[in-house]
Amino acid sequence: NNQKQAFRLADTNRRLAQKNYDLNTEISERERLNHALRKTEREYRATIDGITDIIFEICTEGKVLFMNDTWRRITGFKVDQVVGRSLFDLLHQGDQAEQKKMFEEMVRGQRHAYRSMTKLRTSDGTFRSVEMAISMMRQDENGNLRVVGTFTDIEARKRAEDALSEAEKKYR
Numbered sequence: 001n002n003q004k005q006a007f008r009l010a011d012t013n014r015r016l017a018q019k020n021y022d023l024n025t026e027i028s029e030r031e032r033l034n035h036a037l038r039k040t041e042r043e044y045r046a047t048i049d050g051i052t053d054i055i056f057e058i059c060t061e062g063k064v065l066f067m068n069d070t071w072r073r074i075t076g077f078k079v080d081q082v083v084g085r086s087l088f089d090l091l092h093q094g095d096q097a098e099q100k101k102m103f104e105e106m107v108r109g110q111r112h113a114y115r116s117m118t119k120l121r122t123s124d125g126t127f128r129s130v131e132m133a134i135s136m137m138r139q140d141e142n143g144n145l146r147v148v149g150t151f152t153d154i155e156a157r158k159r160a161e162d163a164l165s166e167a168e169k170k171y172r
Contacts, residue, residue: 003111035139037070048068048118049068049069049070051070052070052152052153053066053070053150053151053152054067054068054074054130054150054151054152054153055070055148055149055150056068056071056073056087056148056149056150056151057084057146057147057148057149058087058146058147058149059144059145059146060107060144060145060147061145062086062088062100062103063084063085063086063087064082064083064084064086064087065146066083067079067082067083074120074122074128074130074151074153075090075120075121075122075123075128076122076123076124077122077123082122084125085151088100088103088147089151090120090121091118091119091120092119092120092121092127093117093121095118098116099116099118102116102134103147104132106134106137106147107137107145107147113133113134113135113136114133114134115131115132115134116131116132117129117131117132117154118130118132120151128155129153129154129155129157129158130151130152130154130155131149131151131152131154132149132150133146133149133150134149135148135149135150136148
């Protein structure tokens with residue numbers, strides 16, 4: 001009887017040792033994958049933040065879910081100050097209604113991707129001319145619709161156009 005118990009105990013110990021080995025192997029593999037994932041995320045984030053356009057993602061209600069760091073460089077606001085807020089509240093008050101209407105038409109499928117000129121509020125209280133492009137809708141891992149877009153800073157171009165227009169007026 002003792003011998004049978006000893007064999008069963010030895011077999012159980014052997015199986016536990018194998019399971020422990022398998023578990024350690026799986027933990028090592030997960031750590032390797034997590035390290036690779038974090039590295040890829042850092043590289044992805046550096047690439048996204050290095051782009052000169054503001055890249056954003058909003059939900060179908062217009063709330064900001066993601067903004068790259070170019071947002072801070074152009075507007076002076078920190079990204080975490082705008083996540084969760086309505087994208088349209090960040091625009092010039094005179095543009096908000098029209099931009100929201102076009103966005104809602106796109107969400108309902110009545111409009112495709114679009115571009116329009118608008119102005120972003122900056123941290124010093126002024127507004128900066130930008131071209132807003134709402135480019136695509138996608139589903140996240142939970143099946144929720146997300147809208148991806150960009151703001152392209154056109155302030156320098158706008159000033160150059162205004163100066164050219166002024167020079168043309170003087171010339172005429």
